[in-house]
Amino acid sequence: MPTDSCLESSMKHAKKFKEYFEDIRPVTDEELEELLNDSPSKNERNKKLKKAKKELYREH
Known part of the structure; x- marks a missing residue:
C-alpha cells in the first residue's frame, strides 16, 4: 500500500x-562573543565568488 511507504518515510524523517x-x-x-567578534571576510568572499559565477553563467 502506498500509505505504508509514506508512513515509513515520515518515520525516517522524524528520526x-x-x-x-x-x-x-x-x-x-564566551562562544557567543567569539562568534560575534569573528570577521565576516571569508563569508563575504564566498558570496562574491558565487555572485561572479552567476554572472559568468548568465553571460554564456
Missing part, C-alpha cells in the same frame, strides 16, 4: 529530525 536536534546545545557567553 533524522530528532537526531539533529539532540546534537544542538546552548551557546556559552
Whole structure:
C-alpha cells in the first residue's frame, strides 16, 4: 500500500529530525562573543565568488 511507504518515510524523517536536534546545545557567553567578534571576510568572499559565477553563467 502506498500509505505504508509514506508512513515509513515520515518515520525516517522524524528520526533524522530528532537526531539533529539532540546534537544542538546552548551557546556559552564566551562562544557567543567569539562568534560575534569573528570577521565576516571569508563569508563575504564566498558570496562574491558565487555572485561572479552567476554572472559568468548568465553571460554564456
